Amino acid sequence: MKLFEYFGFTGKVNQLMAPKQQFIAQKISRRYCVFAISLFSLQGIVALLGAVDLVIPDLPSPIPFEYGRAIHLGLSTFWPLIGTMGMIYFFITAELNREIYSPRLARWQFWIVILFCLLILGSLALRIGNGREFLEGMPIFYVGICLALALASYNLIQTLLTDKRNITPAAATMTVGMTFLLLLLLPNTLTYTNPIADEATKFWVVHLWEEMAFELTSAGFIATFYVVSGLASRAQIEKWLYLEASLAVIGGLYGTGHHYYWIGFPAVWLILGSLLSLVEVVPVGLLVHMTYKGLKHKKIRSNREKLTLWLLLSSVFYHITGASLLGLIITVPWVNLYMHGTFFTSGHAHLALFGSLGFVVLAGCYYVLSQGSEPTLKGYKGGVLAVILLNSGLIAMSSALMVAGLMQAYFWRILGMDFMEVRLSLNPYLILRVLGGMVFTLGDLLLSWHIYRTWRTTNAK
Numbered sequence: 001m002k003l004f005e006y007f008g009f010t011g012k013v014n015q016l017m018a019p020k021q022q023f024i025a026q027k028i029s030r031r032y033c034v035f036a037i038s039l040f041s042l043q044g045i046v047a048l049l050g051a052v053d054l055v056i057p058d059l060p061s062p063i064p065f066e067y068g069r070a071i072h073l074g075l076s077t078f079w080p081l082i083g084t085m086g087m088i089y090f091f092i093t094a095e096l097n098r099e100i101y102s103p104r105l106a107r108w109q110f111w112i113v114i115l116f117c118l119l120i121l122g123s124l125a126l127r128i129g130n131g132r133e134f135l136e137g138m139p140i141f142y143v144g145i146c147l148a149l150a151l152a153s154y155n156l157i158q159t160l161l162t163d164k165r166n167i168t169p170a171a172a173t174m175t176v177g178m179t180f181l182l183l184l185l186l187p188n189t190l191t192y193t194n195p196i197a198d199e200a201t202k203f204w205v206v207h208l209w210e211e212m213a214f215e216l217t218s219a220g221f222i223a224t225f226y227v228v229s230g231l232a233s234r235a236q237i238e239k240w241l242y243l244e245a246s247l248a249v250i251g252g253l254y255g256t257g258h259h260y261y262w263i264g265f266p267a268v269w270l271i272l273g274s275l276l277s278l279v280e281v282v283p284v285g286l287l288v289h290m291t292y293k294g295l296k297h298k299k300i301r302s303n304r305e306k307l308t309l310w311l312l313l314s315s316v317f318y319h320i321t322g323a324s325l326l327g328l329i330i331t332v333p334w335v336n337l338y339m340h341g342t343f344f345t346s347g348h349a350h351l352a353l354f355g356s357l358g359f360v361v362l363a364g365c366y367y368v369l370s371q372g373s374e375p376t377l378k379g380y381k382g383g384v385l386a387v388i389l390l391n392s393g394l395i396a397m398s399s400a401l402m403v404a405g406l407m408q409a410y411f412w413r414i415l416g417m418d419f420m421e422v423r424l425s426l427n428p429y430l431i432l433r434v435l436g437g438m439v440f441t442l443g444d445l446l447l448s449w450h451i452y453r454t455w456r457t458t459n460a461k
């Protein structure tokens with residue numbers, strides 16, 4: 001028996017769900033999603049090697065740690081970005097029940113975004129970068145990503161304008177989210193001599209992309225999925241969507257201010273940022289309430305929808321814990337003073353970026369790529385196992401990072417011990433992180449394999 005069969009990934013599908021009318025945009029969206037999943041599986045391997053390198057630094061490696069880290073950080077935004085592009089094309093056509101304005105532009109956009117992502121990752125592997133954390137590729141390559149985002153925004157806006165009477169809130173929210181992704185990245189194609197301007201524009205991508213733009217695109221997808229799966233009525237979900245969208249914009253725009261003081265902005269941003277970060281939690285709480293009510297009244301029978309929901313619920317969990325609560329704790333100025341830039345922040349970064357955004361994108365990509373197929377019970381169980389491994393790995397590695405971060409802050413910043421001495425004392429926790437990373441990578445590869453098999457099967461139809 002092959003390994004993947006052992007886990008139930010037989011690739012066989014029931015014919016329970018006949019594909020609905022397939023729009024060209026929905027076919028194109030599959031390319032984006034399958035590419036996103038491929039980058040996600042690559043990321044697990046690259047990241048694990050990086051984590052091993054931190055505990056065994058003399059290992060022979062063709063790429064130095066700092067460039068490996070830059071590739072890992074690039075990947076952590078590229079695959080969610082590409083997956084989101086695919087999800088939006090899929091769900092906007094489902095929402096509006098019509099074709100997008102220009103499938104041709106969507107095809108061009110795909111090749112452009114892939115080309116420039118690969119140029120960034122490839123040049124980093126050749127040790128060509130600019131040292132600007134999170135946006136380490138050459139600025140010119142980000143112009144290419146902006147071009148892809150501009151094509152996406154134009155295409156989506158035109159799609160909405162083609163039939164103005166038939167615009168739904170979910171479609172509008174996803175379009176606004178995509179446009180924000182473009183507007184926030186654009187300033188990063190320039191270089192700044194003023195370090196505050198440089199840091200602030202970088203934060204618009206590192207933080208505002210996730211806390212505002214991706215919130216909007218994900219909310220649109222969640223709303224459509226809830227209506228399609230019968231978890232909430234359209235009226236109910238639209239009320240939530242209005243609240244989520246307005247709070248994401250207010251909470252995102254001002255909440256990101258919790259970082260500004262530390263990069264040179266006036267102190268008022270400390271208070272504004274911390275208080276307004278709080279509002280980001282409200283819509284997630286409401287979503288949990290709605291899901292609970294929905295699941296009480298409606299039994300979801302489709303394994304495809306159940307697996308999507310497992311991924312989505314994982315995201316909701318980390319949204320509340322790893323992103324909002326943990327984010328709130330490190331936002332408190334007296335805490336941030338000690339925790340800034342420690343492994344504790346890295347714990348938050350993993351729980352928030354993969355936990356809340358990554359899981360949503362995986363849910364969307366799985367849903368898109370499995371259209372027209374229903375996993376067998378064994379296949380479904382294999383998918384759930386992958387979700388469990390991802391969650392266990394993520395929790396294990398982030399907990400180890402958080403303990404390491406607490407010790408780092410205490411020994412180094414409070415007791416004033418030597419940096420290297422402290423760093424060496426953290427090794428046991430970094431080894432635990434490697435073990436958590438292994439479990440995570442296993443889940444990553446299993447899920448990617450499952451999705452890949454589903455994609456192959458549905459492609460053949």
Ligand code: HEM
Nearest residue numbers: 210277280323324327328330331340341345349352353356
């Ligand atoms: C989905 C939502 C979120 C994502 C994806 C996210 C992601 C991240 C990432 C990647 C970092 C590390 C950045 C770096 O090293 O410069 C970070 C840092 C930080 N985040 Fe979040 N975050 C989210 C939500 C929040 C929320 C809601 C808050 C506050 C309530 C928050 C507060 C912070 C703070 C204060 C830091 C800086 C820690 C330091 O100074 O080292 N985050 N976040």
Ligand code: HEM
Nearest residue numbers: 044047048050051069076345346349353354358437440441
């Ligand atoms: C096998 C799983 C993973 C392992 C072993 C891993 C390992 C690492 C390592 C070694 C670093 C650099 C140094 C450090 O902060 O410790 C790092 C940083 C980072 N990783 Fe991962 N990673 C994994 C998965 C992910 C995923 C799936 C994402 C997001 C989609 C992600 C996002 C980040 C971010 C945002 C940082 C920067 C943190 C900061 O500067 O505070 N990682 N990771």
